[in-house]
Amino acid sequence: MPDGAQPVLDVKGLKTVFRTRGGEIHAVNSVSFDLRPGELLGVVGESGSGKSVTMMSLMGLLPSPPADVRAGEVIFEGHDLLKCSDEHLRSVRGAGIGFIFQDPMTSLNPVFTVGFQIMEPLRKHMGMDKAQARKRAQELLELVGIPDAGQRLKDFPHQFSGGMRQRVMIAIALACDPKVLIADEPTTALDVTIQAQIIELVRELRTKLGMAIVWITHDLGVIAGIADRVMVMYGGQIVEQGPVKTVLGNPQHPYTRALLTTVPSVRGARTAKLNTIEGQPPILKAAPVACAFHDRCPQAFDRCARENPARIPVGGGHDVACFWDPATNGARNG
Amino acid sequence: MLTFILRRILTAIPTLLLISLVIFFLVDLAPGSPASEIPLTVPAEVRAKILESMGVNDPVYVRYGLWLKQFVWVEPLNLFDHFFGTTFAEGQQRIISYQTRSPVFDMIVQRIPQTMTVIGTAYLIGIMIALPIGIYSAYRQYSWFDQAGTFFAMVGFSVPTFFTGVLLIVIFSVKLGWFPSIYDTTLKVEDWESFLKQARQMALPVTVLALFNAASISRYMRSSVLDNLGQDYVRTARAKGMSERTVLLGHVLRNSLIPVVTVIALGIPSIFGGAIITEQVFKVNGLGAALIGAIHANDLPMVQTLTFIFATLIVTFNLIADILYGILDPRIRYV
Ligand SMILES: Nc1ncnc2c1ncn2[C@@H]1O[C@H](COP(=O)(O)OP(=O)(O)OP(=O)(O)O)[C@@H](O)[C@H]1O
Numbered sequence: 083m084p085d086g087a088q089p090v091l092d093v094k095g096l097k098t099v100f101r102t103r104g105g106e107i108h109a110v111n112s113v114s115f116d117l118r119p120g121e122l123l124g125v126v127g128e129s130g131s132g133k134s135v136t137m138m139s140l141m142g143l144l145p146s147p148p149a150d151v152r153a154g155e156v157i158f159e160g161h162d163l164l165k166c167s168d169e170h171l172r173s174v175r176g177a178g179i180g181f182i183f184q185d186p187m188t189s190l191n192p193v194f195t196v197g198f199q200i201m202e203p204l205r206k207h208m209g210m211d212k213a214q215a216r217k218r219a220q221e222l223l224e225l226v227g228i229p230d231a232g233q234r235l236k237d238f239p240h241q242f243s244g245g246m247r248q249r250v251m252i253a254i255a256l257a258c259d260p261k262v263l264i265a266d267e268p269t270t271a272l273d274v275t276i277q278a279q280i281i282e283l284v285r286e287l288r289t290k291l292g293m294a295i296v297w298i299t300h301d302l303g304v305i306a307g308i309a310d311r312v313m314v315m316y317g318g319q320i321v322e323q324g325p326v327k328t329v330l331g332n333p334q335h336p337y338t339r340a341l342l343t344t345v346p347s348v349r350g351a352r353t354a355k356l357n358t359i360e361g362q363p364p365i366l367k368a369a370p371v372a373c374a375f376h377d378r379c380p381q382a383f384d385r386c387a388r389e390n391p392a393r394i395p396v397g398g399g400h401d402v403a404c405f406w407d408p409a410t411n412g413a414r415n416g
Numbered sequence: 417m418l419t420f421i422l423r424r425i426l427t428a429i430p431t432l433l434l435i436s437l438v439i440f441f442l443v444d445l446a447p448g449s450p451a452s453e454i455p456l457t458v459p460a461e462v463r464a465k466i467l468e469s470m471g472v473n474d475p476v477y478v479r480y481g482l483w484l485k486q487f488v489w490v491e492p493l494n495l496f497d498h499f500f501g502t503t504f505a506e507g508q509q510r511i512i513s514y515q516t517r518s519p520v521f522d523m524i525v526q527r528i529p530q531t532m533t534v535i536g537t538a539y540l541i542g543i544m545i546a547l548p549i550g551i552y553s554a555y556r557q558y559s560w561f562d563q564a565g566t567f568f569a570m571v572g573f574s575v576p577t578f579f580t581g582v583l584l585i586v587i588f589s590v591k592l593g594w595f596p597s598i599y600d601t602t603l604k605v606e607d608w609e610s611f612l613k614q615a616r617q618m619a620l621p622v623t624v625l626a627l628f629n630a631a632s633i634s635r636y637m638r639s640s641v642l643d644n645l646g647q648d649y650v651r652t653a654r655a656k657g658m659s660e661r662t663v664l665l666g667h668v669l670r671n672s673l674i675p676v677v678t679v680i681a682l683g684i685p686s687i688f689g690g691a692i693i694t695e696q697v698f699k700v701n702g703l704g705a706a707l708i709g710a711i712h713a714n715d716l717p718m719v720q721t722l723t724f725i726f727a728t729l730i731v732t733f734n735l736i737a738d739i740l741y742g743i744l745d746p747r748i749r750y751v
């Protein structure tokens with residue numbers, strides 16, 4: 083990816099807080115990233131690290147209350163999505179930015195036909211009439227590899243398998259040729275062979291349609307296979323970010339290094355048992371004032387408990403938010 | 417679908433038979449005799465003759481058999497004759513009221529319009545105010561509107577209709593004199609003026625019943641909408657850029673109605689029960705009043721017949737609820 087290209091999506095300083103009965107939960111803390119045209123950005127992190135909340139905050143999809151997007155800027159096509167009118171936001175949702183959710187079993191409305199649900203955004207955003215929308219919906223179902231597409235438009239979601247439903251979700255997300263596709267763990271709820279098919283499908287669609295993709299997953303193996311760039315999240319922050327090869331080949335953050343050791347290797351020698359990262363991810367009751375990972379970190383030293391590290395570029399578009407330098411096994415300069 | 421309906425109707429028959437049996441024998445056990453309605457001045461042998469002709473001396477199973485035959489065969493034929501001017505039922509003995517010595521069904525046919533106009537209107541109005549209130553309360557959960565709705569619903573179904581009825585009468589007819597407190601059954605709607613009169617006399621009983629029904633239905637609707645608002649498909653609809661209106665009135669409403677329609681259908685027979693009281697309070701001369709009158713007069717055939725009609729309504733609306741459920745929810749298959 084050429085570094086100079088104008089990003090399609092530019093997120094700066096995003097902060098999201100949940101107001102709950104037990105106090106505030108700071109789920110997203112000053113997250114900044116950008117997405118360049120046609121690029122596939124992988125997002126990894128443990129459960130609860132704030133991946134979904136970050137992406138939903140971008141599009142105002144979190145229920146408020148309890149969610150409160152406190153600060154930040156989300157620039158898409160020259161508009162700040164956090165400050166624009168509801169009307170403009172709705173015209174971006176589904177048209178400029180498509181969304182695929184984790185659970186295809188519950189993400190479709192059970193009482194409407196699949197055809198109706200695909201046609202809805204087409205009629206709203208593209209101003210198509212019924213016949214045009216139906217034709218396009220059929221093309222979309224064919225595009226995502228559903229056999230007998232014309233017939234299946236009349237079927238209800240419960241008549242599709244999980245994998246097929248996720249294909250329908252992809253068809254809906256792609257209906258209006260979005261510039262950006264956000265896929266939030268699109269394969270987690272599916273079994274392994276179906277997962278592989280869906281990943282293959284997205285890879286194919288990406289070369290065909292050329293949209294930029296944000297792909298959230300727990301699976302570093304998937305990231306290694308399809309992503310251009312990867313972003314590692316922890317405690318609602320981005321702790322490391324860079325091109326896939328560099329981040330996975332030369333991980334800088336102890337958390338990324340730990341994540342990599344948890345990936346079981348199929349080909350290599352079997353370890354006695356699966357590696358795990360000790361401890362629990364934090365639930366942040368306040369904005370972080372120390373490194374969120376320091377109490378689980380094998381490399382932590384006193385500074386980590388006093389100060390929250392900022393992201394430091396380490397060259398080649400790679401940056402990390404850590405005081406420790408794996409090259410010297412000591413404190414990083416700066 | 418058709419086989420499903422047929423099968424459900426067939427399975428309903430034994431249920432209804434059992435219910436009719438229980439109703440007939442239970443009511444028959446009630447103390448009191450139809451003879452008490454015959455003036456004491458009537459000589460003893462004449463009295464015996466009258467009782468004989470009423471068939472009260474036959475054993476109970478004979479009377480049950482006769483009553484059942486009359487209920488399912490003779491009376492429907494009579495109704496048919498009534499509407500089409502035919503004479504199929506001529507010469508067949510009908511269910512005769514002890515009280516009036518005239519056919520029970522004549523009385524019922526006479527009373528139904530009163531009950532239907534008051535109760536039917538009340539239920540419809542109740543539903544029409546309950547659904548929007550339920551939807552909006554859920555959409556703005558914990559807003560002042562929702563809190564007020566919760567309060568009124570609680571008052572609505574915890575205060576009995578005979579209390580609200582009397583209260584409304586005291587305020588609006590006695591104190592303010594806006595509406596009549598007694599329902600005039602003989603009023604015929606012929607022109608604008610009599611229509612206004614009818615509307616005015618219906619206002620209080622309809623309000624009482626409508627509020628009572630709206631209270632519970634709005635609660636069901638609220639919880640159903642709340643349930644659905646938290647579903648993933650709502651987030652999908654929003655992510656597609658649908659307006660809040662479409663999300664709420666298209667996606668959420670359709671799903672929320674599924675359980676509520678069942679509740680509404682199942683509630684229809686039970687409002688007849690509630691209406692018994694309201695009819696008493698406002699002196700509406702409907703079916704409820706007929707039932708109470710018959711109980712007072714030991715008019716066993718009338719009580720048995722009316723009770724069984726209510727039971728049949730319950731079974732019928734159960735079936736209707738099931739069918740509606742299937743129409744609204746594509747996941748239900750009729751097997
Ligand atoms: N509705 C909510 N109310 C309160 N806290 C919430 C709510 N939704 C999310 N959170 C908090 O936000 C944090 C981030 O959650 P998020 O769903 O973004 O995690 P994630 O990285 O997507 O995890 P997963 O991989 O399991 O999907 C969690 O700590 C969670 O407790």
Ligand SMILES: [Mg+2]
Pocket residue numbers: 133134135266267
């Ligand atoms: Mg998530």
